[in-house]
Amino acid sequence: VAVEGSRRPAAVLAMAAGLPDRFFPPPVRQRLGELVDVVPDLVVRDFSTTSARAAMAQAEILISGWDCPPVTAAVLDAAPHLRAIVHTAGSVKGHVTAACWERGIVVSTAASANALPVAEYTLAAILFAAKGVRQAERAYRSRRAVVDLVAEYPWIGTYHRTVGIVGASRIGRRVLELLRPFDLVLSIYDPYLSAPEAAALGARLVGLDELLAGCDVVSLHAPLLPGTRHLVDAAGLARMPDHATLINTARGGLVDQEALVAELVAGRINAVIDVTEPEVLPPDSPLFDLPNVMLTPHMAGAQGNELHRLGAAAVDEVRRYVAGVPFAHPVVVRDLAQMA
Numbered sequence: 001v002a003v004e005g006s007r008r009p010a011a012v013l014a015m016a017a018g019l020p021d022r023f024f025p026p027p028v029r030q031r032l033g034e035l036v037d038v039v040p041d042l043v044v045r046d047f048s049t050t051s052a053r054a055a056m057a058q059a060e061i062l063i064s065g066w067d068c069p070p071v072t073a074a075v076l077d078a079a080p081h082l083r084a085i086v087h088t089a090g091s092v093k094g095h096v097t098a099a100c101w102e103r104g105i106v107v108s109t110a111a112s113a114n115a116l117p118v119a120e121y122t123l124a125a126i127l128f129a130a131k132g133v134r135q136a137e138r139a140y141r142s143r144r145a146v147v148d149l150v151a152e153y154p155w156i157g158t159y160h161r162t163v164g165i166v167g168a169s170r171i172g173r174r175v176l177e178l179l180r181p182f183d184l185v186l187s188i189y190d191p192y193l194s195a196p197e198a199a200a201l202g203a204r205l206v207g208l209d210e211l212l213a214g215c216d217v218v219s220l221h222a223p224l225l226p227g228t229r230h231l232v233d234a235a236g237l238a239r240m241p242d243h244a245t246l247i248n249t250a251r252g253g254l255v256d257q258e259a260l261v262a263e264l265v266a267g268r269i270n271a272v273i274d275v276t277e278p279e280v281l282p283p284d285s286p287l288f289d290l291p292n293v294m295l296t297p298h299m300a301g302a303q304g305n306e307l308h309r310l311g312a313a314a315v316d317e318v319r320r321y322v323a324g325v326p327f328a329h330p331v332v333v334r335d336l337a338q339m340a
């Protein structure tokens, strides 16, 4: 819907080439064009080119995406009208620099829209882990004969299974919401959460050691920050009960990966791993071959048609900005230190 009678500020897209078509299918692109003047066919990857400089000299809104270069003081000096950065993805830490905050640029993120697919992936991973699906599948495939589930897999099942969530982040909270209908026992660890807040989310607030020792499935949703590197270390992994599953869709650096590989090679626990250090893993990493590991290529976040959700979220934020309404998903500078 066009914002009738209102001005159409100039906007610039800055992200990897090809991404705008993935974020904004034609009807959404049209909606965006009704709200703002976007320089046609310009997708900035380098703010120093002639076309980028010309566009930034007019721009009021920067619509950023993956691979947007840093918006430095020099970029801002050449963009005197810039007032807003609307990010079509999650973390803004890669491109929104201190200079942006100093100049009072307002910033929005699509992290909440990106949280949904991560939470869906996690829900599926938790339910399959609790049921022992991958272990039973493996046994059936290799034996091509009856698998005596009752005798061999007494530990499986989703009834009253204990699930621990690390981090009441956007994603962690969404995972807890999705887990509500099930007969699971939920715990959460987050140093910034109170016990009543945890209870309101349907989980019991516990310490990290207690969570690791007491949960059959542990899912990591904390941001990688200086204080969360190797949050789950060798001692923490050793606390996990036999047959437990560690799910990591957050960041590889949250886990001591060497210690994790050692535990997984020993075969005592299982893992669902979407993120590693480094990304991509070296071809000889044992994680590629271990039967008790499900390894995916950093795909839990928005992919395929889920990018349309991010694009729609960004266009909604542009609409708000043009209408003079505060962002629904602002990034607030004082929260940054705790944010992904």
Ligand SMILES: NC(=O)c1ccc[n+]([C@@H]2O[C@H](COP(=O)([O-])OP(=O)(O)OC[C@H]3O[C@@H](n4cnc5c(N)ncnc54)[C@H](O)[C@@H]3O)[C@@H](O)[C@H]2O)c1
Binding pocket: 090, 111, 114, 115, 118, 166, 167, 168, 169, 170, 171, 172, 189, 190, 191, 192, 221, 222, 223, 224, 227, 228, 249, 250, 251, 274, 275, 298, 299, 300, 301, 302, 338, 339, 340
């Ligand atoms: N696999 C993917 O494709 C994918 C996609 C999106 C996000 N992620 C990752 O998922 C994680 C969550 O993302 P988000 O956008 O929901 O994060 P977020 O920015 O919403 O998380 C911030 C919250 O994390 C919690 N937190 C901070 N420090 C903590 C600590 N020491 N221990 C436990 N909790 C702590 C706090 O509640 C804080 O408010 C991040 O690691 C992010 O990088 C992965």
